[in-house]
Amino acid sequence: MKVLVPVKRVVDYNVKVRVKSDGTGVETANVKMSMNPFDEISIEEAIRLREAGIATEVIAVSCGVAACQETLRTALAIGADRAILVETDVELQPLAVAKLLKAVVDKEGPKLAIVGKQAIDDDCNQTGQMLAALLGWPQGTFANKITVEGEKLRVAREVDGGLETVILNLPAVITSDLRLNEPRYVTLPNIMKAKKKPLEIIKPDALGVDVTPRLVTLKVVEPPKRKGGLKVPDVQTLVMKLRTEAKVIE
């Protein structure tokens, strides 16, 4: 079966994000960009399925500006077989991405889409769920472990307080959580090989999808600075303050 893995180009997780002075968003000029870490986990899972002889082809897809090709090359270097870029300069919101991905799914016919549970830039945690809804496929979100059993998929989900196991019928959408696997590093020989793998570029129009933003960002501000702590002379004062000021004990 074919596996589709969407990958998003985001500000690298080591970068200290700065809000633009005009409050329209965060600064991305001259900032290191990388693949969303949850998407790396998704690619890794897909490659493992292929290595286990379950997946036949892993297709990486990214939606966004031309520079997303770099992210796709990384996906190819990790081991994806080919890549598709849906290229647009429009700011893409989760619903638009889900619609584009649905169109790609209709075109490519994968049986499984492994989507990162969220992107570390906007932290939306919506695209995978929206994609499943648009496709009418079952979804296994926050996957901790997945096992393909014939035409069914067993998914252990990370929920508050533990793991919940569900069984889905294929085709399905999975969203990967942090502990699904530990992604491998790309190897130098595979970086070279990735340059020769096919990367197709298509436009949203060709997929018949309207990507116009539905939401308007009013303002982006930095979170409030953390205030300094307080030193108390003894345990009595601490307990008193926990009771009267913090109000965390009775």
Place this chain on the structure above:
Amino acid sequence: MLFSLNDNHREIQELIRRVAREKVAPRAQEIDRTGDYPQDMFDLLKGLGVFALPFPVEYGGNGSILSACVAAEEFSRVCYNTCYLMICQWGPFGAILHGGNAEQKKKYLTGLATGDMRAAISVTEPQSGSDVAGIKSRAKRVPGGYQLNGSKIWCTNSQVSDFIVVAAKLGDDDSRRAINLFILEKGMKGLTIGKKEDKLGARGLPSCPLYFDNVFIPESNRLGEEGRGFKAVMEGFNGFRPVIGARAVGLAQGAIDHATEFVKNRYTWKTRVSDYQGIRWMLADMAMQTEAARLMVYRAAAMVDEGITGEEMACHAAMAKAFATDVAMKVTTDAVQLFGATGISNDAPINRYMRDAKVTQIIEGTNQIQRNIIGNAMLGRPERRS
């Protein structure tokens, strides 16, 4: 003249930087302290496929010394020893690539490229280091090959090597022309590897003496033609020298990384240490010198990639090696100073950089020898009146 890395170099830089930060940096201090061979780091490098990086594409490499310099800098920036693992593999690889015949390349290079084989090179002897012509190990012709006697010191990586490329004089000739290279395989009768040195820096990789007692070497294990192999290999190494400079640049940069972080988080007299002008100027000088060293090293590497050889290359490679390693010594010493008493403690990472930097001024041709090379290129060889 473009002073920027291409996309390919940047990809390599990005990958190595990430692996270095995530996997190598947390181990660096322990490797230095215990001096135990870091097998886990070797396995990590093996997985990344870096062992053929500077070499032709058919061996899985990138065919670029500049890309090798980029990788060396990034590893050395967090852990000199891990960087050294990679370079230890590159030495014998280069030797066989430049001096070996088709069978030898087939037999050894694939294994070295994947990391399934490890090797070492041994030239230095107790009485002769930089003075290569002074070596006393001697091979004599016997039916089917050679018989080797003598000893070596400072053979780094020898304890874990599957084979060691050894320099020895052949026959009764005592000149430099008599030097040949032989491949000694692990377990050959008469080859003994001695006790490892307790070293100031580069502590993670064992450097041991070797003893040869009538070691029989089959003819097929001679590298290159009789009397020619050594020269071919040494000329090949000229093009490899920028890599030694690159790891010094990495040490300097790593020391700056640590020092910057330290002074930003320390207060004296209610002022952040990094806000004192004296501290800022010190760090600015460190950054300037490191950038100058980086440019010299990368320029020398780019020259190699452009195919420049001979004296022009030797001179630039020597300048880059000597300058970068001298800068590393200066910058890492200043970094220890910025740490104050903490810098003296072996629990802080910084004096490790200084100790490793000292090693780079000495190995792979001392910086005095590098200056001889530069002087020779400027003035010709010194006259010797008889």
